[in-house]
Amino acid sequence: MVQGIETWVAPGVRGLAPYQPGKPISDLERELGIQDIVKLASNENPLGYSPHVRDALSSALPDMARYPDGGGYALKSALARYYGLTQDQVTLGNGSNDVLDIVARTFLTHEQGAIVAQYAFAIYALTVQAMSAPLQVVPAIHYGHDLTAMAQAVQVSTRLIFIANPNNPTGSSVSQQELKVFMQELPPHVHVVLDEAYLEYSDEGGVDAATWIEQFPRLIICRTFSKAYGLAGLRIGYALSSAPVANLLNRVRQPFNVSSLGLVAAEAALADQDFVMRTRQLNQAGLQQLRAPLEGKGLQVLPSQGNFLCLDMGRPAQPVYEALLRQGVIVRPLGGYGMPNHLRVSVGLPEENARFLTALDHVLS
């Protein structure tokens, strides 16, 4: 027999299992032939996006024959102003997943590895493995990052530590005080990727980027327009870091990694903080709307600082997920995370949350 193609690929790629995204609405429509589907599976913003974004997109459309501004000047300036940083401290990405990948490609080799937490956002491990780089997974405590153990796990070969705060899919968070202590302990050969995709939803908010980067020059803060800003479909995220680190990341990224539409949309979205505020309020109400009835059903609901809840169903969750699909409700099973009894449900509009609760009642009875 001819040897399989896998023999010839990079060793890390051989064991790679693809990321399992939330099921698209169009898939379920096709499979079940039903309409009126509720998707609470990808932590998207149920309010959509700011009306200013729509205007900015319309005015940008005539220029689509042109390449985007590869330097992202206008958006980087806006972000720098917003955070009190300089433009040369910003790196733009095709979603923050692209930024995570750029960071991995900048620092990792088959000898230089990374540390992640058990149950952390799956993309970290994927991107490290795709580099064929050593990966250490540090056991979680209470489904959250054990920062003490992660600091202790550092080796001479460690180059990156990924921290999701708040974490997806668990909703767990570490306090800024804990984070500060952790940062102070690290040796100079380690950079920390602090992924704050959900900062707008969390009680503490994100770290003050300017202050933290000045105090900890090896900190790389990743943020995104996909969640609270509602631009997941346009793929735009960014890293804030020291200027020397940003310089390296910008050498590694693709020259036109962010689209023209992504650039203008993000700039307009950033300028509409009222929209973010409304999003945050809707989310807090939604978390309350969901939590009490779920706990009333005897389910264990993990504490969450995000726009989603992680539920322990007390039994295999995959059949529950599938039964919910048949009710037209898409949530996220977490078997791929080694959490076979858990489901993650994103906070939707009040009527969507109600649909989910009713469907779950139906499935569990």
Ligand SMILES: *Cc1c(COP(=O)(O)O)cnc(C)c1O
């Ligand atoms: C959704 C999410 C992101 C954002 O990904 P994008 O590529 O910006 O859409 C990043 N980190 C975590 C933990 C997330 O859940």
